[in-house]
Amino acid sequence: MVIDNRYELHPAASAFIGSLRDDGRSVNTQRTYAIRVAQYLTWCEGFGVDWGDPSFRQLSSFKSWLVEEPLPHRGRKVATTRKYRAKGTANAILTTTVGFLTFCGLGEWAPASVVPKLTQQKMLAFPSSGHDQGELRQFRSVNTRKLKFKVAVPGYEWLSRAQVDVILASAEHARDRFLVHLMAATGARIGEALGMRREDMHLLPDSRMVGCPVAGPHVHVVRREGNVNGAVGKARQPRWIPVDEEFAGAYAAYQHERDEVPEAGASDFVFVNLFRAPLGSPMKYHSTYDLFKRLARRAGFEANPHMCRHHAATEWIRSGVRPDIVQGFMGHVSPVSMNPYIHASNEEKRKAVEMVAARRETGK
Known part of the structure; x- marks a missing residue:
């Protein structure tokens, strides 16, 4: 659940979390989404923004605030350096915020006009192998989020x-x-x-x-x-x-x-x-x-x-x-x-390079 500064349930946020519960999402996911929605609502409260009908400019300000505002210090030791939220973490919060506002715009808590502010159509120049474009390539255009940072794709960690x-x-x-x-x-x-x-x-x-x-x-x-x-x-x-x-x-x-x-x-x-x-x-x-x-x-x-x-x-x-x-x-x-x-070990990568070098030396 999400509560406001008067310790009262926030109807729209609580309904959104309830929809996740009805969809079978885990308690862990529900808790994470609730925290992210609360971050957005707290920002709106602090900056005098109508959370249900923000302008795109205001949403862009929230996006910038996520990475420019220092994170609160935790622990007893005096902080010597300021820590900031990574762009990848900010993107996760923005994803939840967009989902929350879309949910509200399709329901009774926000005007329907809020939804078009959140996404835009984009033509896929290089569709992924799993994307079905349709017989006439009519599905090559997809809706993408406007609010997001461009970040490098992180490598996937695994254990040998x-x-x-x-x-x-x-x-x-x-x-x-x-x-x-x-x-x-x-x-x-x-x-x-x-x-x-x-x-x-x-x-x-x-x-x-x-x-x-x-x-x-x-x-x-x-x-x-x-x-x-x-x-x-x-x-x-x-x-x-x-x-x-x-x-x-x-x-x-x-x-x-x-x-x-x-x-x-x-x-x-x-x-x-x-x-x-x-x-x-x-x-x-x-x-x-x-x-x-x-x-x-x-x-x-x-x-x-x-x-x-x-x-x-x-x-x-x-x-x-x-x-x-x-x-x-x-x-x-x-x-x-x-x-x-699909991961390749260091040994497999080295073996591949050595194999090419060996073929070059033999002229094959």
Whole structure:
């Protein structure tokens, strides 16, 4: 929810967040969007802008303010330098603001005239491989946001096999090792992993006794609404991913550790609190991200849950698994979504250059 300076609910903002909830967006996403909308409304309040019907000039001022206004200092130490919001972060806030104003312009909280201020038509000079232009190329023109900074596309981070091994060795508890193992072996998203139930773990050679026709050890990824920990999987289509004996061994070690906490027995979630209150309750987003921060500090390099997902896809592709099968494992609707998950290691890049040099020397 979003409240104003009188501690009253902001009707339009709360309705917008409610629409995200109705659309099945995770609690984490709802919270992030609420904070961004609150930033926009606070700016409007401070500068005397009608939040529901801003002029394009005022919206441009908000865009500039996002990167020019110093961020508030946090912590007890005296700040020696000022920190500013990155343009990529500002773009994320602008995206949410545009979505919020579009929602309001199509409803009862803002005039319909606000919507044309937010987007413009653009002819795609180089359409992406996944864009359907139509038989007469009638869909080559698309609506794009007017409010955004031009920023360089950031590189996608991933973990190598050796780095995953270091992360696993850095984990103190079997539960934490299994969480890393599961995400790196199945490519599951963080929301999908935290929403998994124990009934999704089919690690016997034959699962027909539990009504599952899939042969061999595997894990089911199922989107469930209303999880008490707020976890929501992005993919709406259920899928299953085969796993190996090492995976089953990591799960067995975790179950032994879990059995030592009586409170965990009542929960059907796979990942639960074992070392801090409330014991036995399902793990949440923030505690999982904190866990990865601790593991990254011990390992000595950056690591987060999504990097494990990139690792899984990269390992499958390098092993020669067909792209359509990898797409199914990852839960992607479009094959274009696979492009960011194709990574080349430093060794592979060096080998490619040396191969060309060798061919040049031999004259072939």
